Amino acid sequence: MTVNKKTILLAAAVIAVALLNFYINKTSTGKSEQSGLLEDVSAKAVLLLRTDSGGSAAIQSQADIKDSPYFKKIDVYNMKSGGTLILLEKYKTYQQHTDYTCGPAAALTVVQYFLGNAPDSEMKMAKIMETHSAGMKDPGTNTRGMSRYFEQKGWKVKNALKDGSPETYEKFLDFVDSNLTQGIPLMVENVDWGGHWRVIIGHDTLGDREGMNDVLILADPYDTTDHAQDGYNIISASRFYYMWFDAHLFREKEKRRQWLTAVPPDYKGKLEK
Known part of the structure; x- marks a missing residue:
């Protein structure tokens, strides 16, 4: 999930101006009027924070740099698994259509991977997941x-809340490899954005x-910062493992090393692509 910087600044400006007016007028304003003013400020701030820029899908390829001197272009979609690389081949990516639906967008790629096409849209998935926009309780997913x-x-689901998370970096790498060798994508949430x-x-x-020097390859629904x-x-x-925590969105007991896997009920093993 991301929140547009301009939106945050606008919300902060609204709050600052309103609080200044509140301070200036507090001696001549009754308690009920003061309360109403603060409620109005809060409502305006939340409204601003809920505005959305259309996600990364709205700026598709606008930040791409051909032959970037800083980021090497790699055709991940056509890479082959083998040697030291374990890869889910031909994994299709997807860019989110709001600033707060990274969870549904990431999950949509998993559905695509197993079924070929996702039967539900990003926003329908968000509704089922009870995804919330910024400014609401439990924002994001x-x-x-x-x-x-x-x-x-009816899919088979494992997650950090009921199955635990790897407690060491070495166990994390084993955990990743165990899933990938079975053809299972690993959905993860961390402090990125x-x-x-x-x-x-x-x-x-x-x-x-x-x-x-181990490398991870991820499908990112908000992929706007590597020039492709x-x-x-x-x-x-x-770096991922040691930054595998949530900064602002999740409840305190749900902030560390969140992940889940999901496979169709009849899934028997690695898919042949």
Whole structure:
């Protein structure tokens, strides 16, 4: 989930101006009027925060840089799994259509991976997941909401809340490999963008036991910062693990190392693409 910086500044400005007026007028204003003023301020701030820029889908490829001197273009979709790389091949990506539906958008790619096409839209999935926009209680989509969608469809679901999370980096890498070798995408939420869902679809050890140079490949529904908006991220596995927590969105007991997997009820093993 992301929140437009301009929107946040506008909301902050509304609050600041209103509070200044409140301070100036407090000696001549009754308590009920003061309360009404503060309620009006809160309502306006929430309204501003709920405005939406259309997500990354609204700016598709606008930040792309051909032959970027800083980011190498890699055709992840056509890469082959093998050697030191474990990859879910031909994994289709998707860009979210609001600033707060990274969870449903990430889940949609998992549905596409298993079924070919997603029967539900991003926003229909968001409704089932009880996804909330910024300014509301429990903004974004929590692990319970993500799981709810798949459970209602009869899929087999595992998640951090009921199954626990890897407690060491080494166990995390084993956990990733165990899922990928079974052909299972791993939905994860971490501090990226302050709180963001992506899907781990690949892991490469680079052929040695130096865990610090391991690489993860993720499907990212808000892929706007690597000069190629193809929906893929290639990142350090160790940096991800040590930043695997939520900053602003989830309840206190649900902030650390959130993940889930979901497979159709008749899924037997790795898919042949």
